[in-house]
Amino acid sequence: MANVRPHTLSGFMELLPKQQVLFNRIMNTLQETYELYGFTPLDTPLIEASEVLLAKGGGETEKQIYRFTKGDSDLSLRFDLTVPLAKYVALNYGQLTFPFRRYQIGKVYRGERSQRGRFREFYQADIDIIGDGTLDIANEAEIPSIIYRAFTALGLKRFCICVNNRKLLNGFYAMLGLTEKAGEIMRTVDKLDKIGAEKVQAILTDDLGIAQEKTLEILDFISINGSNQEVLSALEGYRGRDETFDQGLDELGAVVKNLAAFGVPESHFAVDLAIARGLDYYTGTVYETTMLDHPEIGSICSGGRYDNLAEYYTDKQLPGVGISIGLTRLFFVLEDQGYLNENLTTAPADVLILPMTDDLGPAIELATYLRSWRLQAQVYTEQKKFKQKMAYANKLGFQYVAILGEDEIKQGKISLKDMDSGEQLLLTKEEVKSEIFIHTDLKSGEKPIREV
């Protein structure tokens, strides 16, 4: 009968149950963290009218888009969560309350060239804060503090949130009389980590035609480093020469100060003048997050401040700040680098109940009792030998197996077997509940990432 080879498209992540549980644990941790900070959930369609999705037009992205017609409609799959947010806010402006703080975790689509670790369908986990006309600088410090908490909750330890400010950069290039070339320069400088200082300088002089003394000034500037206070002090040396620069420096100072107040330790954030983000619409603070032991992976969480979220859809001025985590790629990298906690409990329930008599009544009764305490209980109903039932429990990683044979039922008790220790106890249902609660308490403290 079988006539079609079952397969999943390349570039589309599909996980086995154990991995899926780990993935969901990461996703849920992000969601819980976002909710702790007062972000409201949003869910937009995966398909939008092409004219809406591509209002901005052009660019690399457009080639990658899944675009097709259905009947008379020209449709596209979303390629990020920012454009749908812009549409949503413009469309529902009158019914939203600003600042509008939303999170969205959902799949997006890009027809990238297929290669290991690159995905055509992947989750993004975004937060954004949108103001109506204005938005306070404090938001620009709050966003990375949420990222800090989220990664920490996942179990990640050695990472750094790098911040910079676009006004500072624009102001600096204005000082050098290079305003018109600022965009191109920043895109080049952004590659510093990847291609090195020499190549950056070569591009600046040869391709962009910038005088050598100025390229040296640029390289000096983006190489300023040290503690955050040292960097800020060095930047003070440029103050007074350009208004935009001074404003950017004030903003950067405020972000650094507030970041500390928001509880991000100095070890986990750094002013990094080399980052600018490739996108044109960032206008203030920009963020990138790198894993200290794997800089080659690039940024695992990026974003920034923008002045005009929805300019293609509305004349309202809607400034905002947001960040995005590419969750699917992050998961791939974490697994690839051995960061996933393989000891995390992935069994489908807290306990597997094995009825050893024909009458399922007592087993179902126990399951119902445990569920009333919000404990997960699965009743095994197949007619198999005891050994096979235990093998099932073992394979799925159940911590506890509750056995209900004739003896137990007569005594009104349950034999509870701890699958780790092998210990088996004859308990009342209340005792079973208490025993399992010890385990679920431990489970809730488990983190999906385990850094060596």
Next chain:
Amino acid sequence: MANVRPHTLSGFMELLPKQQVLFNRIMNTLQETYELYGFTPLDTPLIEASEVLLAKGGGETEKQIYRFTKGDSDLSLRFDLTVPLAKYVALNYGQLTFPFRRYQIGKVYRGERSQRGRFREFYQADIDIIGDGTLDIANEAEIPSIIYRAFTALGLKRFCICVNNRKLLNGFYAMLGLTEKAGEIMRTVDKLDKIGAEKVQAILTDDLGIAQEKTLEILDFISINGSNQEVLSALEGYRGRDETFDQGLDELGAVVKNLAAFGVPESHFAVDLAIARGLDYYTGTVYETTMLDHPEIGSICSGGRYDNLAEYYTDKQLPGVGISIGLTRLFFVLEDQGYLNENLTTAPADVLILPMTDDLGPAIELATYLRSWRLQAQVYTEQKKFKQKMAYANKLGFQYVAILGEDEIKQGKISLKDMDSGEQLLLTKEEVKSEIFIHTDLKSGEKPIREV
């Protein structure tokens, strides 16, 4: 600048924040319930190769599919969660443990004619139990007990889970010598509620060419009603005339008996001989769930037993049983009929913290403290007048506002305002925490559906 009218495609549900919170509460309740019974989460791509998705081919569904090419690939958006499950199980057979119990809540796509209450993108919330070669009848009783618990947890009260058995029906039609027409007859009889007995009889005699005495026997049979025991007794009268019928009757009896053991009250399930489900692949127990006060809506949760999940992809025999809730349509109906609990807390956080001084430190400190107790706290950072800040809290439905002015900071205390009662208390942070916990305990007991 704005040059594109922002809009969302018709047939695609996109909710405002308050509604979205309600929707998510329903989705989370289903998820939690499925997990209480030991189902493992699954997430498959939204896009599959067309040859995989359409392996079965033909039928009404094919016309509705979103199908397109990208490069050389012929791709389709999934139109249900069952075909991707079949593919997944066939593909990963060697790495799965059977019975394989999975839930999946995800969006599916059908290009239906656009009309009110019909959606082209909609969530399905499915559970299935897949056996390897065999699967015990007890599973067929467990599935509706999960549905009962899920709907009850949502707050729905007046609903009925109707069960029937395809073997019983096939056996009955075999008795009448109508085996070859059984499929067509069942599809006709399935419409009984919609078109009435007369029209059903007309189709049976005129279109299917069945002798009138037999159509009367059919109508008599599907009209058997009464308590479940009465129906089963009436069916006993047919025993001994057809082996398949007898087997179906045994199964139905076992399901009814176990349903009671699984804790479903007699008031919430009924044997209904008229239902058959339109799909050919059901082979045993079938389910439909109706809202007692809105039968016109049709089934809000349907499914059944099948013998061969993945016959197009593998020669392995994979019997299963499952059900599906069309969540998007259900949500629409619930809202439309006034079933949604408008009093449900939908604020983005448990408390809004208003710093009244320039220094955000104390506000952030309080927020961090509350979050360490897993309470959701949002710090309001905009430079606005007090009245505007309170208006923000009001609009978003915050239960508590924590005010930190100079006086409070000097005393090391917080003014906590209950937005319902208007009462304002000067409290320590520990007292603030305890006060908010009272509210979150209440919140966790709120149900998204409120039946009058």
